[in-house]
Amino acid sequence: MSKAIEVVEKMADNAQAAIKYDKGAASGGLGSISIQGIGKSFATGKTTFRALENIDLEIGANEFVTIVGPSGCGKSTLLRIVAGLEEASEGDVGVDGDLVVGPGADRGMVFQGYTLFPWLTVRQNIEYGPKLKGISILERRAISNRYLRITRLESFANRFPKQLSGGMKQRVAIARALANGPKVLLMDEPFGALDAQTKLEMQEALLDVWEKEKTTVLFITHDIDEAIFLSQRIVVMGAGPGRILKEYPVTLPAERTSEVREHPEFLKLRRELTALLKHKEE
Numbered sequence: 001m002s003k004a005i006e007v008v009e010k011m012a013d014n015a016q017a018a019i020k021y022d023k024g025a026a027s028g029g030l031g032s033i034s035i036q037g038i039g040k041s042f043a044t045g046k047t048t049f050r051a052l053e054n055i056d057l058e059i060g061a062n063e064f065v066t067i068v069g070p071s072g073c074g075k076s077t078l079l080r081i082v083a084g085l086e087e088a089s090e091g092d093v094g095v096d097g098d099l100v101v102g103p104g105a106d107r108g109m110v111f112q113g114y115t116l117f118p119w120l121t122v123r124q125n126i127e128y129g130p131k132l133k134g135i136s137i138l139e140r141r142a143i144s145n146r147y148l149r150i151t152r153l154e155s156f157a158n159r160f161p162k163q164l165s166g167g168m169k170q171r172v173a174i175a176r177a178l179a180n181g182p183k184v185l186l187m188d189e190p191f192g193a194l195d196a197q198t199k200l201e202m203q204e205a206l207l208d209v210w211e212k213e214k215t216t217v218l219f220i221t222h223d224i225d226e227a228i229f230l231s232q233r234i235v236v237m238g239a240g241p242g243r244i245l246k247e248y249p250v251t252l253p254a255e256r257t258s259e260v261r262e263h264p265e266f267l268k269l270r271r272e273l274t275a276l277l278k279h280k281e282e
């Protein structure tokens with residue numbers, strides 16, 4: 001089953017999906033995330049595999065936090081737990097004080113693969129979530145217009161996914177997530193498959209969306225430069241079992257232009273993170 005279908009089906013199953021579209025959430029809802037004592041064990045044959053151990057992380061409303069760490073340290077598992085797609089073995093996740101018990105419209109997911117519905121146009125993909133929630137066609141049109149504009153896809157509204165470039169498809173995926181009015185965007189290596197130039201453009205586009213929509217973003221990447229450029233805070237995880245090793249506040253200017261990449265603070269952070277992660281990969 002594709003990840004998009006998995007998310008949508010679980011949302012449909014979940015009582016939280018019944019929450020009516022709330023413009024307040026789309027345009028400045030809160031969105032603080034509280035991750036408390038999360039542990040996760042997977043049953044693997046006769047043994048269990050300890051994927052996450054004692055994860056505590058508090059993320060403020062409208063904060064942009066990125067998780068980096070070696071392959072297999074549990075980044076995706078943690079994000080899936082926050083999304084409500086995976087159940088934690090121990091601990092709790094709350095969004096604005098509400099316990100996460102499954103996927104909900106308050107949390108939008110964007111993955112690495114292009115998880116669009118290939119049989120729907122760009123506009124229909126964006127309107128899919130609102131339609132599922134029974135939002136009227138007029139209101140749906142207003143929502144899709146807004147996110148087509150914000151993601152600069154207006155002239156591609158009637159195209160099908162296969163007629164789009166990789167960067168455009170990821171912009172549609174972001175627009176589709178935003179169309180549900182989430183307080184929180186959960187992004188698992190969303191730009192991992194893009195070429196270098198498109199990736200840089202997408203990072204700037206995402207910061208633009210984040211500033212306009214005031215969503216909280218929890219982002220995963222292997223790309224240290226991407227983590228520094230985007231984030232207000234970087235959380236480094238280690239493996240065996242997956243745990244938080246260190247947190248770095250990113251004290252770069254709020255306006256992230258390409259010059260920021262040459263900023264001494266950027267270069268210092270890159271050196272520190274590279275050294276820490278190199279050591280962990282060895």
Ligand SMILES: Nc1ncnc2c1ncn2[C@@H]1O[C@H](COP(=O)(O)OP(=O)(O)OP(=O)(O)O)[C@@H](O)[C@H]1O
Pocket residue numbers: 042043044049051069070071072073074075076077078
């Ligand atoms: N359903 C599952 N059953 C058993 N083990 C799992 C399952 N899902 C994940 N794991 C294991 O848990 C660990 C963490 O996986 P996860 O995908 O969260 O890591 P990650 O840090 O996101 O890795 P990557 O950076 O390579 O994407 C891995 O060792 C993985 O094999």
